[in-house]
Amino acid sequence: MKDKKFHLSIVFTIVVSYISIKFIDNYQYFFGVFRLLLSLLTPFVIAFILAYIFTPIVNFLEVKLKFKRVFVLLITYGMLLLLLASFILFTAPIIISSLADIVNQLPLYIQKTQDFLIEIGNSLKNVDPNTLKEIGDKFMAAMPEISNLFIGYLGQIFTTTFSISKFIAQFVLAFIICFYIILEKESFFSFYKKLLYITLGKKYAQLTLDVGHTLNTNIGKYFTGKIFDSFIVGLLSAIGLYFIKSKYSLLFGTLIGVMNLVPYFGPIIGMTPVVLINLFYDPSIALLSLIYLLLVQQIEIAFIEPKIVGGQLGLSPFLTILAVTVGGGFFGIPGMILSVPIMGVIKIYLSEFIEYKHKGMNL
Template sequence: MEEQEPKRKWYILDGRAVSNLLVVLIGILFYMALDSFGALQKKVDEFLGVLSPFIAGFAIAYLLNTPMDFFERRVYCNLKRKRGLSVLTVYLIALIVVVILLNLILPQVVESVVALVSNMSTYISNLNTFVQGLIDQYHLEGEGITDLVSLYQDVLNRATAWASQKMPELLSLGVKVGNVVISAVTALISSIYMLAGKGRLVPQLKKMIYAFLPTAKANRFLGICRHANGVFVGFINGKLIDSAIIGVLCFILNLIFRIPFPMLVAVVVGVTNIIPFFGPIVGAIPCVMILLIVDPWAALRFGVLVIALQQFDGNILGPKILGDSTGLNAIWVLVAIVVGGGLFGFPGMLLGVPTFAVIYALVREWTNNRLQAKGIDGNGNPVHTSGQGEDHPKE
């Protein structure tokens, strides 16, 4: 009898082996990414630089989407070309607002900056006279105050030298105007296409999601997107309106209380007020430093004014406009701002709060579902349901 050849054994990877292999591969990729982090970051920056006009276009379209929906559903609802008329209307309104703001605000801001830099030596001399008068009048100990003033003057001199050096570059941007104009036109055109083609683009994205995902997961994903969109729209639009009102109120109060450079100070306060939580501090500090040089008593008046203004915003105006659009308490808002600002700068500080709000809502929903599945509450106690005779723990 012939000897039979031993059968070959074929080994098939089970689920655990595949999972371990994936973990190892992910670890290798993560190590390679860390090892070449500088080159990777450079490539990412280059890629984002190419896409920046389209990212800006998406941001413009996202901001104008809410007023466009209003005109489409309320004003032009019975017309055949309601989408085109709505897009045209919102862009005309946006253009009018931008032209008005540029004509009213930009010249005064530029004039204030130029005057501040040009007269810096006079302001510093007046500050020295003011401090010396306080020392003589109140018999203050001069050594520590003199050192503090010298340090402050040194910082201001460095800032003035830097501003004087950069001023010609800031005022003569002719070399970069071409690239800026091209990027702006590209962003504007892409935003128009996004708004006008929203009726086709959104159904196409939904079709792809339902094609690649199971129906239940696709519905769940679209529900998360709807919730995230509601949070972002409510927060961003509300914050922009709130900051615009605060900026206008600050300008009016600056005129009433005779604060120097009223338009420049109001613009700084209004723009930085967009940042949640830290916005008042970020805006007040540079304004107070500028006003200390020009008029110390005006700096004191502005400090009282901005505290009262931010109290009004935080307790009355902000809650009326924003409501509870995020559902986060103060500690989570602080965490979202610090982490978002540390990772992505100013956009991270602005968008970190609504992003964290969406993540917080998902984690809360998952936690509640897990507790409900286990039949316990947040303290680990069984959840009772009323039955016919006695309560039974929910299983």
């Protein structure tokens, strides 16, 4: 009997090793399949995120209006379409015009940068000529690599253009899926609950439901609160930049609002182009813009975010940065945004587990 178990363990080890080797040898194929699967599931992920945003609105209107859910959903979607139409008619043309102007002004930015470098060069006339020659030679040697990098970025721009078209199609599909998720959410949950009890048993099914409920609560509150918080930050930024007479105030306000969804790194990414582009026109406006945006961030951290988003996650800066880094590395900006509430849930259950084990050891 022992020999039989030993032989089975050897066979199992050989099979696992063979599969692992084949997976490593063909990892590109498997990652390609995984990326394709993620791409196919993207509309459903977006739909669930939208459901988090719309469900509180639908629940509120359902109670207040006492209409059937399908009519409440149609009203909600109608309001959303009205907001989108208003944005497209009044805001989008200004943003697109600003983007086009930035592209047109690129030669000017390059020329001013060159003039600045020439001024630095003139100020370095007293430096040893051999040193300058050495720096110049290194720069010229790097030019082919810079050129290839630039060509690569151009290709990336075209790829991104097509990706945006694909994303818009996925977003439209996500809105349709979201409609049916909210319309039949009780049926979905009932089916999901029965499936868990059948496959996992009562104990682990209940644990999964508890984790799901905690995750749902955290993501729902955090995500909806963070969107409203970022809208206020974007609005304050756009208004302040307009009165400071910053270039492209509406475009920059929108960018800051969107990037504010990403903790820690987002505000820095949002502020950088504001300061850099204004430097080409008026350094004093660039400095005022930086001071104002830093002030808005401090107001957001001290007053806006605690009131709207709340401190229910209780994450330290270290855990937040870790979550954003890992989430962004795997799933980009959506991963950065969603990683924080997910890390909050992991922290809750990990803390409970550690406390339980610690009490057990004391006993």
